[in-house]
Amino acid sequence: xxxxxxxxxxxxxxxxxxxxxxxxxxxxxxxxxxxxxxxxxxxxxxxxxxxxxxxxxxxxxxxxxxxxxxxxxxxxxxxxxxxxxxxxxxxxxxxxxxxxxxxxxxxxxxxxxxxxxxxxxxxxxxxxxxxxxxxxxxxxxxxxxxxxxxxxxxxxxxxxxxxxxxxxxxxxxxxxxxxxxxxxxxxxxxxxxxxxxxxxxxxxxx
Amino acid sequence: xxxxxxxxxxxxxxxxxxxxxxxxxxxxxxxxxxxxxxxxxxxxxxxxxxxxxxxxxxxxxxxxxxxxxxxxxxxxxxxxxxxxxxxxxxxxxxxxxxxxxxxxxxxxxxxxxxxxxxxxxxxxxxxxxxxxxxxxxxxxxxxxxxxxxxxxxxxxxxxxxxxxxxxxxxxxxxxxxxxxxxxxxxxxxxxxxxxxxxxxxxxxxx
Numbered sequence: 061x062x063x064x065x066x067x068x069x070x071x072x073x074x075x076x077x078x079x080x081x082x083x084x085x086x087x088x089x090x091x092x093x094x095x096x097x098x099x100x101x102x103x104x105x106x107x108x109x110x111x112x113x114x115x116x117x118x119x120x121x122x123x124x125x126x127x128x129x130x131x132x133x134x135x136x137x138x139x140x141x142x143x144x145x146x147x148x149x150x151x152x153x154x155x156x157x158x159x160x161x162x163x164x165x166x167x168x169x170x171x172x173x174x175x176x177x178x179x180x181x182x183x184x185x186x187x188x189x190x191x192x193x194x195x196x197x198x199x200x201x202x203x204x205x206x207x208x209x210x211x212x213x214x215x216x217x218x219x220x221x222x223x224x225x226x227x228x229x230x231x232x233x234x235x236x237x238x239x240x241x242x243x244x245x246x247x248x249x250x251x252x253x254x255x256x257x258x259x260x261x262x263x264x265x266x
Numbered sequence: 267x268x269x270x271x272x273x274x275x276x277x278x279x280x281x282x283x284x285x286x287x288x289x290x291x292x293x294x295x296x297x298x299x300x301x302x303x304x305x306x307x308x309x310x311x312x313x314x315x316x317x318x319x320x321x322x323x324x325x326x327x328x329x330x331x332x333x334x335x336x337x338x339x340x341x342x343x344x345x346x347x348x349x350x351x352x353x354x355x356x357x358x359x360x361x362x363x364x365x366x367x368x369x370x371x372x373x374x375x376x377x378x379x380x381x382x383x384x385x386x387x388x389x390x391x392x393x394x395x396x397x398x399x400x401x402x403x404x405x406x407x408x409x410x411x412x413x414x415x416x417x418x419x420x421x422x423x424x425x426x427x428x429x430x431x432x433x434x435x436x437x438x439x440x441x442x443x444x445x446x447x448x449x450x451x452x453x454x455x456x457x458x459x460x461x462x463x464x465x466x467x468x469x470x471x472x
Contacts, residue, residue, distance in 0.1 A: 063434065065427040066389065070325045073438070080438035082322035082424065085402050087296020087354060088442055088449060088459045112316055112330055115415040116288035119276045122412075124318055148293060154462060162468040173470075183272065196291050201414050206328075208408050208421055209321040215414055218288065221271040228269065232279070232286035236294055236451050243294060243449075243459055245442050248467070251459040253294045256360060258455040262368040264379075 083246040088253075090236075091244040093157055094123060095145035095178070095187040096137035098166065103178045103187040104133045105170035107160045109244045111146065112213070119218035121146065121198060127210035133166060138214060142200045143185040147192035148241040151252040157242055158250070183220045193239050195222040233258075289452040294459075296442075297450040299363055300329060301351035301384070301393040302343035304372065309384045309393040310339045311376035313366045315450045317352065318419070325424035327352065327404060333416035339372060344420060348406045349391040353398035354447040357458040363448055364456070389426045399445050401428040439464075 070078060089109045096104045110124035123144070128135050138144050149157050160170040171178045171187065178187035184197030198216030205212055227235050237255035244250050276284060295315045302310045316330035329350070334341050344350050355363050366376040377384045377393065384393035390403030404422030411418055433441050443461035450456050 061431040062428050063431045064387075065429070067325070067423065067425050070424060070427075071323075075323070077438035078325070079322045081427075081434065081440065082325045083319055084438075084440040084442070085325075085352070085400070085424070085427070086317045086319045086327060087298065087447065089295045090293020092293065110318055111292045112318060113289055113292045114330070114412060114417055116285045117277075117281070118415065119273070119284070119288045119291075120414055121292060124320070146291070151462065155465065158465045159468050162470045164470055168470075181270075194291070202412065204410060204412065204419075206320060206408065206410065206419075206421060208326055208423075209324065211320055213410075213412075213419065215412060217273065217414075218276060218291070219273050221276075221287075221291070222268050223271070225267040225269045228287065232283035233452065233455070234287065234290040236290070236455075237457075241293065245461075246439065249439070249442075249464040250462040251443075252462055253449055253457040253459045255451075256357065256456045256458055259361065259364045261454070262365050264368045264370055264374075 080246060088243050088245045088251050090148065091157060091242045093147040093149055093160060093189050094134055095147060095189060096134050097141060097186050098133065098137050099140045100167065102167055103169045103171050104137055105160050105174065105176060106134045107157050114215055120201060120215055121196065121218060122213050122215040125212045125214055128212065135212065138200055141185050144198055144216060145184060145186045145188045146196040146198065147189035148194040148239060149189065149192055151240045151242050154242045154250040181220060188222065193224045193227065194234065286452060294449050294451045294457050296354065297363060297448045299353040299355055299366060299395050300340055301353060301395060302340050303347060303392050304339065304343050305346045306373065308373055309375045309377050310343055311366050311380065311382060312340045313363050320421055326407060326421055327402065327424060328419050328421040331418045331420055334418065344406055347391050350404055350422060351390060351392045351394045352402040352404065353395035354400040354445060355395065355398055357446045357448050360448045360456040387426060394428065399430045399433065400440065
């Protein structure tokens with residue numbers, strides 16, 4: 061049996077029920093840790109699942125940031141120094157990764173609070189997660205407000221990729237089946253993924 | 267051992283190698299089938315993995331569309347009639363779902379070509395995938411060009427959700443572990459996901 065839920069139903073739902081339902085519609089996504097550095101030197105770390113591949117040439121990625129009506133360290137830090145990092149994390153660290161979503165104060169580093177060690181390079185002015193097997197350093201390129209609800213798409217250019225050498229295959233593919241990184245559904249239900257198959261470029265059969 | 271790859275390296279890579287590498291950076295995501303209806307009545311279906319949760323109240327979702335320098339039926343259809351659907355598909359249908367990415371002509375329906383049956387409602391003027399266990403109907407609300415590379419974020423309001431009744435839990439969560447829908451890494455490597463655990467809202471421990 062199928063349930064039909066309409067816009068008027070959604071608007072009438074109790075707030076938490078609505079959040080749980082709507083946040084889950086888009087499915088399961090890799091959850092990455094976003095590293096930024098505050099003007100005061102604090103190393104900030106926050107889990108994000110709204111990660112967008114913008115383009116390969118030039119290499120660009122985006123993160124969707126919630127409205128900044130309240131204090132938002134990730135956004136403020138990116139505005140302040142222009143850099144952020146994306147870090148894939150092993151599936152067995154999902155509890156520590158989730159804990160970065162707690163409301164720590166500006167001077168508290170989620171690296172220390174949640175048990176991650178920062179790492180730095182000369183290319184990107186933001187902290188990486190040291191033991192992340194796939195780290196991406198980005199420079200902010202475009203800040204795109206979404207008028208419908210005040211969310212913000214932060215688009216960055218890929219300045220640096222730090223990856224375990226054995227994870228890149230000859231054709232450039234990254235083997236995430238070896239990595240076994242974290243995925244999340246909605247804001248709280250964690251998953252791991254298992255490879256089925258790589259398919260060739262699809263062609264019209266005729 | 268870690269490889270460090272810089273922006274200049276990325277720019278110098280052979281095109282397909284660069285595409286494979288950069289498309290894989292964002293990780294694994296649910297792949298959904300986007301249904302649209304052309305001005306000529308053709309029912310279009312295309313696989314997308316760049317699905318964005320925009321907000322829960324009002325309920326809005328987005329899809330990132332590639333630059334429209336060449337013929338792009340999904341985009342043209344959404345512009346023409348204002349509606350699109352998102353359809354989760356069972357993991358065992360990943361080959362048929364992938365085949366929707368082939369370059370069919372405007373008058374060829376991917377529903378027929380790839381073996382999906384369309385379904386319609388009075389609320390949304392776009393075709394659903396009939397046997398999809400979780401279908402979402404949206405009305406276009408905002409078309410956001412990304413200047414950096416010409417991609418386009420299409421944001422829609424959720425007008426209708428059609429879901430198997432047994433998949434919604436009491437608190438509103440959708441059980442995707444029961445659904446076992448398709449996930450993809452990059453454009454071609456298909457995955458399925460296994461639930462680890464649902465975690466409570468994270469709080470500062472002190």
